[in-house]
Amino acid sequence: MAFDPGSAAHLVRLEARSGALSGPTANLAPGFVQANLAIMPRELAYDFLLFCQRNPKPCPLIGVSDAGAPLIEALGHDLDIRTDVPRYRVWENGKLVAEPEDITGIWRDDLVTFAIGCSFSFEEALLAANVPVRHIEDDTNVPMYRTSIEAVPAGVFSGPLVVSMRPMKPEDAIKAVQITSRFPSVHGAPVHIGDPSTIGVKDIFEPDYGDAVRIENGEVPVFWACGVTPQAAIAQASPAFSITHAPGHMLVTDLVNAALTI
Structure with a gap:
């Protein structure tokens, strides 16, 4: 799928990547799909995929990455999962331990990213x-x-x-x-x-x-x-390591909202 490299969504991602944007993304880049994120080791990916399948209202999947890949090509041009969200949450053993604006330094080759539709x-x-x-x-x-x-x-x-x-x-x-x-x-x-x-x-x-x-x-x-439901599930499952977006701080994709209507 071809995306416009100068789209409003891409510009929002670049602002997040540079650190200029660290706040919520509601009403930014109108017309473009925003996504919640859940990132976890490959060993937990099947269980989480099944959780999303069984709970389509709070967890409507719009994309899944390959293990270790910091992008989901179907969601946008020049998209980097590690930098393009204004604020992340890092979880260890089910406890919130950090809210960084960039997760490049803690990225791992076994991480799988799930992008979940957002009510924004x-x-x-x-x-x-x-x-x-x-x-x-x-x-x-x-x-x-x-x-x-x-x-x-x-x-x-x-x-x-x-x-x-x-x-x-x-x-x-x-x-x-x-x-x-x-x-x-x-x-x-x-x-x-x-x-x-x-x-x-x-x-x-x-x-x-x-x-x-x-x-x-x-x-x-x-x-x-709400797509924050996975964060409650992660806290309850207490995996050794996982990453999510901070609530309200979404990944703005290059998909258009009109394409999601039925």
């Missing part, structure tokens, strides 16, 4: 339909929560479903369901609308990841399955 990709369609997206309005990271819903286990991987939340007026929530249903490769339709306690979220203003956002009178919280 369908936000372009929401905005085009005049459905407000609060964290974009307020220039914050999207709020994300661990729920009481268990993902389907696979091998060593199991854990809670993580969701992202966007508050909306009921009429906008209906539009959002219709719009995001057309994007199954980036989480698709919401998994829950309304009372957060129903899915085990105790305090909507205390997200487990990202930033809290204001919820105005008459709005309801709308929850989507």
Whole structure:
């Protein structure tokens, strides 16, 4: 597949590579697909692939690398997994030990990268339909929560479903369901609308990841399955070594959102 070397997505990756960009990527390079990352040793790759297959809502795969390869050619021009994400997370024995902006120094020849669709990709369609997206309005990271819903286990991987939340007026929530249903490769339709306690979220203003956002009178919280779910599964599986993106800090690919619609 031929990609435009001067695309907005490529420019975002170059900013991340240079260190000029270290913050969240929501609403950057509109029109281009963003991806969550899970990077782990080859010995765990089959279990994780099976985990993604069994949990397609939170873990819709859009690319997998060869072992040791720092790129996924199908996702972009001049793309380097080790440098092109604004911020990473490094895990050892299930514990978060670092949040670097570059993982070149810790890269290994046995690492396999999984790229997972991200809900930031369908936000372009929401905005085009005049459905407000609060964290974009307020220039914050999207709020994300661990729920009481268990993902389907696979091998060593199991854990809670993580969701992202966007508050909306009921009429906008209906539009959002219709719009995001057309994007199954980036989480698709919401998994829950309304009372957060129903899915085990105790305090909507205390997200487990990202930033809290204001919820105005008459709005309801709308929850989507989230690609941070693998981070919860990694923490529970406690592999000796793994790497993910920092929540909200995505790999911006050269794929276009329009190509993912059904």
